Amino acid sequence: MAVREDRVEELARRRGFLWQAYEIYGGTAGFYDYGPLGARLKRQLEAEWRLFYSLEGFFEIESPTIAPAAVFRASGHLNCFSDLAVVCSRCDSFFRVDDEIVAGGKCPECGGELAGAGEFNLMFQTRIGVPKGKEGANRGEGYLRPETAQGMFVNFQRLLRFNRGKLPFGVIQLGKAYRNEISPRQSLIRLREFTMAEVEVFVDPDEKDSHPGFDTVRDRRIWLNPAEGEECETSVGDAVRSGIIANEYLGYHIAKVKEFLERIGIPSDRLRFRQHRKDEMAHYARDCWDAEFMSRRYGWMEIVGIADRGDYDLAAHATYSKVDMGVHTHTQTQTHSKMIPHVIEPSYGLDRIIYAIMESAFTEEQVGKETRKVLRLIPELAPVKAAVFPLLNREELKQKAKSVFQSLKQELVYVDYDDSGSIGRRYRRQDEIGTPYCVTIDYQTLEDDTVTIRDRDTMEQHRVRIDDLSAAILAGIRNLHV
RNA sequence: GCGGCAAUAGUCUAGUGGUAGGACACGGGCUUCCCAAGCCUGUAACCCGGGUUCAAAUCCCGGUUGCCGCACCA
Known part of the structure; x- marks a missing residue:
């Protein structure tokens, strides 16, 4: 602690x-x-x-x-929410009025005299429409x-x-x-x-x-x-x-x-x-x-x-x-x-x-000399389902990565692309927001159209064909909510 | 609502009545075939209002927000 x-x-x-x-x-x-x-x-x-x-x-x-007052008059909320409050004139303590605590009575804290402090209303009041005429004051009374x-x-x-x-x-x-x-x-x-x-x-x-x-x-x-x-x-x-x-x-x-x-x-x-x-x-x-x-x-x-x-x-x-x-x-x-x-x-x-x-999801763990912050959200809730990276900042890898990103986005919608900084830094950025999978494009991808998928929790990687990529990621997500 | 403490870059912080410093993060560049590496470089802050003072981010007052305790949480 x-x-x-x-x-x-x-x-x-x-x-x-x-x-x-x-x-x-x-x-x-x-x-x-x-x-x-x-x-x-x-x-x-x-x-x-x-x-x-x-x-x-x-x-x-x-x-x-928003509902008219009648609803909360019936439900009991208007009474229970609109109690009068009193404040102690000596120690400034604040109480709700009930059978024992009334204005003019004694403060249960210090024995000082209690004074009325107005309404204590836990509901936000508003007015529905424009009140009309002299009797309009109470008309249109509404509450959030x-x-x-x-x-x-x-x-x-x-x-x-x-x-x-x-x-x-x-x-x-x-x-x-x-x-x-x-x-x-x-x-x-x-x-x-x-x-x-x-x-x-x-x-x-x-x-x-x-x-x-x-x-x-x-x-x-x-x-x-x-x-x-x-x-x-x-x-x-x-x-x-x-x-x-x-x-x-x-x-x-x-x-x-x-x-x-x-x-x-x-x-x-x-x-x-x-x-x-x-x-x-x-x-x-x-x-x-x-x-x-x-x-x-x-x-x-x-x-x-x-x-x-x-x-x-x-x-x-x-x-x-x-x-x-x-x-x-x-x-x-x-x-x-x-x-x-x-x-x-x-x-x-x-x-x-x-x-x-x-x-519950937030964890910090030692990886070598660094502390890795990971948000272990269940994949259904993760705000980003997968991130796509070129392993190196090279034009041919970036191009390929962007095309993988574009097609993966059609399936998963919430997908990130990142080519800034080292590969390790990019993995950590995604760990922190709970992204369950990171997809990396390397030189082997250019030869055989396979990529690596890296798992957030184990940091382990395996290689899949680009054609099987979205299915491999979706296999880890029970319900995809968009 | 009451009381105590606090408020400085995106984040975490140092600091003094007289030019506001760092770390991380972020942007640009170099490097690098896989886990916050390294090098160059850039952007970026004193919560708001009033007072005291030659001068206030610093002292005082009020407000706002946050934390802790009390009360409240139908």
């Missing part, structure tokens, strides 16, 4: 993954730009995520990022969404009909969400504008205990940190049977979250699932497990939350909108009365996951 743990962030800045936003005006806390390589990495991560849940048979929708989930809930009826009235079904949405955090910090860990990838699984509450695919995850090992009881490594099946995890649906989706995180390169020994205590649960949740990543720099941090939202949101929207959110259940002999489905919600913070991926 004595060594600096911020080198991956330095690399991300220097090589065009991640920059502080609005830097020329001094920067604005809580906002980041993804540079050219970061944007590619993120887009490919999004594609992997879509693919993963599409294979579950879930549908993707895309809702607006603090989660994508509400877009799925308000469309529940449409989605149910789309699925021909049957439960269960899953809906996914990927997009920006906004929270006006009091103190954003720690690079991508706490942002004011961030990308969420959310899954809402609608299920009959009577069927939460029997997920049709549960057998496929039953034996998966998982590291659990429950709200009560000991931290343990166990199987998903045992955790559900013993009641540590409340039902099969929750267990299944916890297992799926783990599967996805491992697939994109987060090592399982740096992942655990921690259950929320009652007092830290969101207002809508009846149970919640966080997938936490062990960061070398920041310690355990939440990267995915898997909540059982019960019928909270659909019931609330039914009440406020007066629209029926109930579903008939059927058996062979009769139709039962209506019930409101429950929702199991895995909610991914993609920016935090980008951080977790980069920190």
